[in-house]
Amino acid sequence: xxFKGRDIISIRDFSKEEILFILERASFFDKxxxxxxxxxxxxxxxxxxxxxxxxxxxxxxxxxxxxKVLSFDDVNSSSxxxxxxxxxxxxxxxxxxxxxxxxxxxxGAARYVAEVASVPVINAGDGSNQHPSQTFTDxxxxxxxxxxxxxxxxxxxxxxxxxxxxxxLSLALAKFGLPIVFISPKSLRMPQDLIEELQSFNxxxxxxxxxxxxxxxxxxxxxxxxxxxxxxxxxxYERLKGVYQIDLDLTSSFPHLKIMHPLPRVGEISPEVxxxxxxxYFRQAHNGVPVRKALISMVLGK
Amino acid sequence: xxFKGRDIISIRDFSKEEILFILERASFFDKxxxxxxxxxxxxxxxxxxxxxxxxxxxxxxxxxxxxKVLSFDDVNSSSxxxxxxxxxxxxxxxxxxxxxxxxxxxxGAARYVAEVASVPVINAGDGSNQHPSQTFTDxxxxxxxxxxxxxxxxxxxxxxxxxxxxxxLSLALAKFGLPIVFISPKSLRMPQDLIEELQSFNxxxxxxxxxxxxxxxxxxxxxxxxxxxxxxxxxxYERLKGVYQIDLDLTSSFPHLKIMHPLPRVGEISPEVxxxxxxxYFRQAHNGVPVRKALISMVLGK
Amino acid sequence: xxFKGRDIISIRDFSKEEILFILERASFFDKxxxxxxxxxxxxxxxxxxxxxxxxxxxxxxxxxxxxKVLSFDDVNSSSxxxxxxxxxxxxxxxxxxxxxxxxxxxxGAARYVAEVASVPVINAGDGSNQHPSQTFTDxxxxxxxxxxxxxxxxxxxxxxxxxxxxxxLSLALAKFGLPIVFISPKSLRMPQDLIEELQSFNxxxxxxxxxxxxxxxxxxxxxxxxxxxxxxxxxxYERLKGVYQIDLDLTSSFPHLKIMHPLPRVGEISPEVxxxxxxxYFRQAHNGVPVRKALISMVLGK
Numbered sequence: 001x002x003f004k005g006r007d008i009i010s011i012r013d014f015s016k017e018e019i020l021f022i023l024e025r026a027s028f029f030d031k032x033x034x035x036x037x038x039x040x041x042x043x044x045x046x047x048x049x050x051x052x053x054x055x056x057x058x059x060x061x062x063x064x065x066x067x068k069v070l071s072f073d074d075v076n077s078s079s080x081x082x083x084x085x086x087x088x089x090x091x092x093x094x095x096x097x098x099x100x101x102x103x104x105x106x107x108g109a110a111r112y113v114a115e116v117a118s119v120p121v122i123n124a125g126d127g128s129n130q131h132p133s134q135t136f137t138d139x140x141x142x143x144x145x146x147x148x149x150x151x152x153x154x155x156x157x158x159x160x161x162x163x164x165x166x167x168x169l170s171l172a173l174a175k176f177g178l179p180i181v182f183i184s185p186k187s188l189r190m191p192q193d194l195i196e197e198l199q200s201f202n203x204x205x206x207x208x209x210x211x212x213x214x215x216x217x218x219x220x221x222x223x224x225x226x227x228x229x230x231x232x233x234x235x236x237y238e239r240l241k242g243v244y245q246i247d248l249d250l251t252s253s254f255p256h257l258k259i260m261h262p263l264p265r266v267g268e269i270s271p272e273v274x275x276x277x278x279x280x281y282f283r284q285a286h287n288g289v290p291v292r293k294a295l296i297s298m299v300l301g302k
Numbered sequence: 303x304x305f306k307g308r309d310i311i312s313i314r315d316f317s318k319e320e321i322l323f324i325l326e327r328a329s330f331f332d333k334x335x336x337x338x339x340x341x342x343x344x345x346x347x348x349x350x351x352x353x354x355x356x357x358x359x360x361x362x363x364x365x366x367x368x369x370k371v372l373s374f375d376d377v378n379s380s381s382x383x384x385x386x387x388x389x390x391x392x393x394x395x396x397x398x399x400x401x402x403x404x405x406x407x408x409x410g411a412a413r414y415v416a417e418v419a420s421v422p423v424i425n426a427g428d429g430s431n432q433h434p435s436q437t438f439t440d441x442x443x444x445x446x447x448x449x450x451x452x453x454x455x456x457x458x459x460x461x462x463x464x465x466x467x468x469x470x471l472s473l474a475l476a477k478f479g480l481p482i483v484f485i486s487p488k489s490l491r492m493p494q495d496l497i498e499e500l501q502s503f504n505x506x507x508x509x510x511x512x513x514x515x516x517x518x519x520x521x522x523x524x525x526x527x528x529x530x531x532x533x534x535x536x537x538x539y540e541r542l543k544g545v546y547q548i549d550l551d552l553t554s555s556f557p558h559l560k561i562m563h564p565l566p567r568v569g570e571i572s573p574e575v576x577x578x579x580x581x582x583y584f585r586q587a588h589n590g591v592p593v594r595k596a597l598i599s600m601v602l603g604k
Numbered sequence: 605x606x607f608k609g610r611d612i613i614s615i616r617d618f619s620k621e622e623i624l625f626i627l628e629r630a631s632f633f634d635k636x637x638x639x640x641x642x643x644x645x646x647x648x649x650x651x652x653x654x655x656x657x658x659x660x661x662x663x664x665x666x667x668x669x670x671x672k673v674l675s676f677d678d679v680n681s682s683s684x685x686x687x688x689x690x691x692x693x694x695x696x697x698x699x700x701x702x703x704x705x706x707x708x709x710x711x712g713a714a715r716y717v718a719e720v721a722s723v724p725v726i727n728a729g730d731g732s733n734q735h736p737s738q739t740f741t742d743x744x745x746x747x748x749x750x751x752x753x754x755x756x757x758x759x760x761x762x763x764x765x766x767x768x769x770x771x772x773l774s775l776a777l778a779k780f781g782l783p784i785v786f787i788s789p790k791s792l793r794m795p796q797d798l799i800e801e802l803q804s805f806n807x808x809x810x811x812x813x814x815x816x817x818x819x820x821x822x823x824x825x826x827x828x829x830x831x832x833x834x835x836x837x838x839x840x841y842e843r844l845k846g847v848y849q850i851d852l853d854l855t856s857s858f859p860h861l862k863i864m865h866p867l868p869r870v871g872e873i874s875p876e877v878x879x880x881x882x883x884x885y886f887r888q889a890h891n892g893v894p895v896r897k898a899l900i901s902m903v904l905g906k
Contacts, residue, residue, distance in 0.1 A: 034644035040336035042365050044358070053696055056648070056674055060700040063646050063672035068365035070358055071373075071675075084566035087573065092355055092565065095588030096362040263696065264688035271691065286699030342638035344667050346660070370667035372660055373675075386868035389875065394657055394867065397890030398664040 004301030007114040008122045010130040011168045016175045019139060023149070025294035026140045026287075037302050038067035044097035046072050046089070046113070047124070048104040053263065053285070054124050054133075058101050061292035070097055090116045099300060102126075120299040128164050134262060135168040137291045141284040142220065145258055155181035155214055157244055158224035158268065161188045165262045166224060170198060179204035181214045185240050188230060211244065215254040221246070222260045223268050223281075244268065251276045260284050306603030309416040310424045312432040313470045318477045321441060325451070327596035328442045328589075339604050340369035346399035348374050348391070348415070349426070350406040355565065355587070356426050356435075360403050363594035372399055392418045401602060404428075422601040430466050436564060437470040439593045443586040444522065447560055457483035457516055459546055460526035460570065463490045467564045468526060472500060481506035483516045487542050490532060513546065517556040523548070524562045525570050525583075546570065553578045562586050608905030611718040612726045614734040615772045620779045623743060627753070629898035630744045630891075641906050642671035648701035650676050650693070650717070651728070652708040657867065657889070658728050658737075662705050665896035674701055694720045703904060706730075724903040732768050738866060739772040741895045745888040746824065749862055759785035759818055761848055762828035762872065765792045769866045770828060774802060783808035785818045789844050792834060815848065819858040825850070826864045827872050827885075848872065855880045864888050 001021045014022070043062045045055055059069045072093065086109070093100060094117045102113045103124040110123035110130070125131040143149040152173060156166045160182050170180050170190075180203065182190050189207060198205055208214050211221070223246055231237040246259060246269040261269060261281040273279050303323045316324070345364045347357055361371045374395065388411070395402060396419045404415045405426040412425035412432070427433040445451040454475060458468045462484050472482050472492075482505065484492050491509060500507055510516050513523070525548055533539040548561060548571040563571060563583040575581050605625045618626075647666045649659055663673045676697065690713070697704060698721045706717045707728040714727035714734070729735040747753040756777060760770045764786050774784050774794075784807065786794050793811060802809055812818050815825070827850055835841040850863060850873040865873060865885040877883050 036643075040366070042362050052676060056676060056697065056700050059674055060646050060672075063674070064644070068362075070361055070365070072354060072358060084568070085573075088566060091584045092587050093358065095584070096358050096591060264692060266688070271689075282695045282699070285696050289700060342668070344664050370664075372663055372667070374656060374660060386870070387875075390868060393886045394889050395660065397886070398660050398893060 002301075003298035005120055006299055007120055008132050008295055008299065009110050009114055010123070011132045011135045011172050012130075014132075014172075019136070019172065019175070020149075022136055022291075022294055022298070023140050023143050025298060026136070026291040027144075028290075029293040029297075030144075030287075030290040034064045034066075036066035038062065038065040038297060038300060041065075041067040041099065041300055042070060042097040043067055043099045043101060043296065044070040044072060044093050045124075046093060046100055046102045048102075048109070051103055051125060053288075054103065054131075057285075057288040058122075058124065058133075058292050058296075061289050061296055064289070065293055065297060067296075086112065087116050093117075094119050099296065122295060122299065125164075128162060130168055131164055132168065133288070133292055133295055134165055135172055136295065137284065137288045138165065138169045138222075138260065138262075139172055140291050141260065141280065141287050144287065145280055145283075146219065149176060150178070152176075152178050152220060153181075153218045154178070154220040154222055155183055155211070155218040156222045156224070157183040157211055159188045159226050159230060160184040160190045160224070162227075162230070163224045166190070166222070167194055169222070170194070174198045174201035174203050177201065177203055179206075181206045181208060181218055183208050183211055183214065183244075185209060185226075185236070187236070188226065211250065212253070215250075215257060219256060219258060220260060221257050223265075224262065225266060225268050246270065246273055248272050248276070251278060304603075305600040307422055308601055309422055310434050310597055310601065311413050311416055312425070313434045313437045313474050314432075316434075316474075321438070321474065321477070322451075324438055324593075324596055324600070325442050325445050327600060328438070328593040329446075331592040331595040331599075332446075332589075336366045336368075338368035340364065340367040340599060340602060343367075343369040343401065343602055344372060344399040345369055345401045345403060345598065346372040346374060346395050347426075348395060348402055348404045350404075350411075353405055353427060355590075356405065356433075359587075359590040360424075360426065360435075360594050360598075363591050363598055366591070367595055367599060369598075388414065389418050395419075396421050401598065424597060424601065427466075430464060432470055433466055434470065435590070435594055435597055436467055437474055438597065439586065439590045440467065440471045440524075440562065440564075441474055442593050443562065443582065443589050446589065447582055447585075448521070451478060452480070454478075454480050454522060455483075455520045456480070456522040456524055457485055457513070457520040458524045458526070459485040459513055461490045461528050461532060462486040462492045462526070464529075464532070465526045468492070468524070469496055471524070472496070476500045476503040476505050479503065479505055481508075483508045483510060483520055485510050485513055485516065485546075487511060487528075487538070489538075490528065513552065514555070517552075517559060521558060521560060522562060523559045525567075526564065527568060527570050548572065548575055550574050550578070553580060606905075607902035609724055610903050611724055612736050612899055612903065613714050613718055614727070615736045615739045615776050616734075618736075618776075623740070623776065623779070624753075626740055626895075626898055626902070627744050627747050629902060630740070630895045631748075633894040633897040633901075634748075634891075638668045638670075640670035642666065642669040642901060642904060645669075645671040645703065645904055646674060646701040647671055647703045647705060647900065648674040648676060648697050649728075650697060650704055650706045652706075652713070655707055655729060657892075658707065658735075661889075661892040662726075662728065662737075662896050662900075665893050665900055668893070669897055669901060671900075690716065691720055697721075698723050703900065726899060726903065729768070732766060734772055735768055736772065737892070737896055737899055738769055739776055740899065741888065741892045742769065742773045742826075742864065742866075743776055744895050745864065745884065745891050748891065749884055749887075750823070753780060754782070756780075756782050756824060757785075757822045758782070758824040758826055759787055759815070759822040760826045760828070761787040761815055763792045763830050763834060764788040764794045764828070766831075766834070767828045770794070770826070771798055773826070774798070778802045778805040778807050781805065781807055783810075785810045785812060785822055787812050787815055787818065787848075789813060789830075789840070791840070792830065815854065816857070819854075819861060823860060823862060824864060825861050827869075828866065829870055829872050850874065850877055852876050852880070855882060 114121040416423040711733040718725040
């Protein structure tokens with residue numbers, strides 16, 4: 001399989017076989033931390049909104065592969081202030097690098113950048129749309145923690161209506177024919193069109209409001225944040241916040257669960273849970289490095 | 303010719319022979335994209351005003367030469383906020399690097415930095431004064447696109463009164479004895495003292511208000527932005543904006559023209575022109591990399 | 605002596621022997637400017653408040669050792685804005701690097717980061733508390749300029765009440781049994797608890813208000829800034845500002861003095877003094893590089 005020159009914009013663009021191939025490469029870089037094989041390459045990070053975690057993860061990946069990084073992550077920087085179009089910014093930057101990593105607040109911006117650029121483009125998040133390197137990181141975490149991705153019995157909990165990571169990861173898991181449980185208040189359920197898209201893969205889908213009712217049917221609990229401002233009824237918010245709070249009560253009731261979270265968390269998971277052996281969210285974050293090394297080196301043809 | 307330790311502050315400091323030597327080195331780096339020969343060197347970018355394009359261009363040049371970059375480009379950073387003088391900032395930074403690239407909003411600041419610093423200094427723009435690496439990039443583009451710089455028959459169009467790039471490039475071309483056409487509204491003509499300085503080289507100078515009238519006498523049309531705020535009469539602005547708009551009408555009337563622009567553009571050149579074979583402004587921008595590689599490696603004696 | 609994996613949080617944690625060992629390593633890096641021996645290592649700079657001088661000094665040190673740097677120095681960056689705890693930020697960053705350099709406005713923050721992180725941590729300043737790499741730089745400067753640290757007869761002048769560098773350096777010198785003179789207005793004297801801590805080392809301590817009265821008893825005058833806002837009586841401020849101004853009058857009266865300053869200065873030392881042969885503050889600043897190289901390479905076990 002050859003990914004040289006390919007753009008990485010959406011998990012939708014990848015087949016099951018391609019995903020497995022990428023995870024295999026990530027596993028290789030997990031075992032081989034540093035190398036020099038991209039030492040003549042320059043990666044530009046073109047961030048139109050801040051994202052420390054993602055930017056650092058890409059930068060350290062490139063650094064450990066021996067490559068160089070150009071950071072363009074100030075939305076107030078001169079060219080933008082002067083009114084330059086996204087098109088022209090990309091035409092400029094492509095002359096200075098071998099690879100562009102782009103983050104943009106608008107949906108579809110990454111696809112547009114990929115069309116304009118003559119160098120490969122990796123989408124590091126375009127609005128509420130896609131963030132494929134996060135999805136590959138989640139998939140790699142599942143494979144590494146469970147031994148085999150096909151053992152995944154995942155339950156997503158929290159704000160499933162707006163959660164980009166949930167949408168992307170569930171689509172990827174559907175390609176593997178895996179069952180999915182969605183746990184949320186009625187007002188924050190998965191969008192109906194996504195549910196229908198998932199159903200087209202003939203997978204088992206359960207929608208539920210309580211973690212406890214389904215906890216024994218899953219082995220992974222993927223937690224996302226519930227934002228107060230999504231609720232018109234604040235009493236409803238206060239009630240649900242408590243219901244979905246991950247604490248030692250929950251983990252001691254269901255010690256077989258592994259807890260994932262895309263981070264940053266703000267309070268959904270109590271700090272006391274960090275010591276629980278199923279708390280794998282920091283390992284999940286660290287997996288972003290070998291996964292991004294795999295993506296970077298593959299699109300650069302190395 | 304040995305440039306080791308030399309500062310690069312103004313195009314005025316360079317003879318015709320020195321310019322040709324630098325262009326020859328740029329041509330070398332155009333063919334040899336990456337190397338390791340500056341791998342023990344550190345370049346500090348000391349930017350007192352933002353300039354993404356210039357900064358990225360210098361940084362990628364240094365990276366592809368194997369060197370390291372220290373970025374000091376936050377005007378709100380602590381030392382400045384604490385009231386440290388430019389003198390002291392430079393005395394500090396020179397201890398941390400082998401080369402300083404400075405950009406400053408005040409005219410003459412780069413020359414001052416060069417006087418203070420014990421390491422070589424490259425001016426990356428000091429107010430409306432000089433920006434020599436841009437001028438060398440323009441000269442290199444002319445040589446590369448026309449085969450020989452002596453074939454240049456350039457017409458500058460737009461705001462010639464305040465345009466730093468126009469002033470510097472026209473001075474350089476005058477050293478080669480080349481003819482120059484200046485196209486602008488009366489209110490934005492080249493400053494009279496500059497015209498007189500150019501005349502001292504005994505070159506042919508034409509000042510004109512219409513592109514069409516001189517288009518057949520030139521082979522390069524160098525476009526700059528006309529800023530609304532320069533006009534007291536807005537009707538005059540609206541009229542001229544249309545007259546100087548570069549679009550397919552113009553390029554199909556004069557298909558022999560090559561269009562240059564220092565970028566960023568805001569609307570002076572219609573996006574539809576990008577596909578025109580004479581649209582060389584993005585190639586011009588990319589030429590900044592080999593040119594800056596030449597300048598950096600020469601002042602570092604490599 | 606093996607410092608591999610050790611955190612560098614406070615000068616209090618180091619014995620006299622350890623300090624001398626570190627200065628010896630700094631001397632080695634002073635003579636061997638560049639190397640490749642950290643080329644597979646990544647250092648993250650985690651700056652929760654800006655400090656250009658310190659950040660640049662660490663970055664250039666790492667660069668000249670062949671290593672890579674990840675900069676996380678925007679307090680407005682996304683994770684912080686999203687409300688992520690310091691704990692979680694550190695757990696994320698440790699996955700991306702081999703070493704964390706942290707600066708934080710709160711006292712004790714660096715110690716906390718070191719407790720959380722699985723990689724070594726160097727404190728680059730935590731509020732008014734400690735800044736050990738500055739103290740090692742000052743000690744190295746004394747050793748280099750005087751030939752032997754035991755020849756130090758230092759006088760600190762200025763704001764001794766709030767001056768972090770004064771507190772740390774005086775503690776280190778006390779470990780060597782060296783005498784110290786403190787010169788300040790009554791309202792800005794050394795804190796009484798620190799004086800008592802110093803006295804426990806049985807060293808000679810003098811507190812004085814006039815530089816002239818003690819200038820012949822010292823060979824180093826360590827100057828710090830007096831801030832106007834510390835004074836309730838502005839007449840008192842104006843009087844003292846003049847008394848403590850270091851100018852050619854003072855240096856010609858006491859030509860044996862060497863003048864140090866942690867920089868940036870704002871007016872405590874007249875620019876005319878820069879040419880005085882005892883003005884060693886810029887050399888002091890530059891010494892930060894070999895000292896930080898020593899610290900970085902030691903905690904990384906190289």
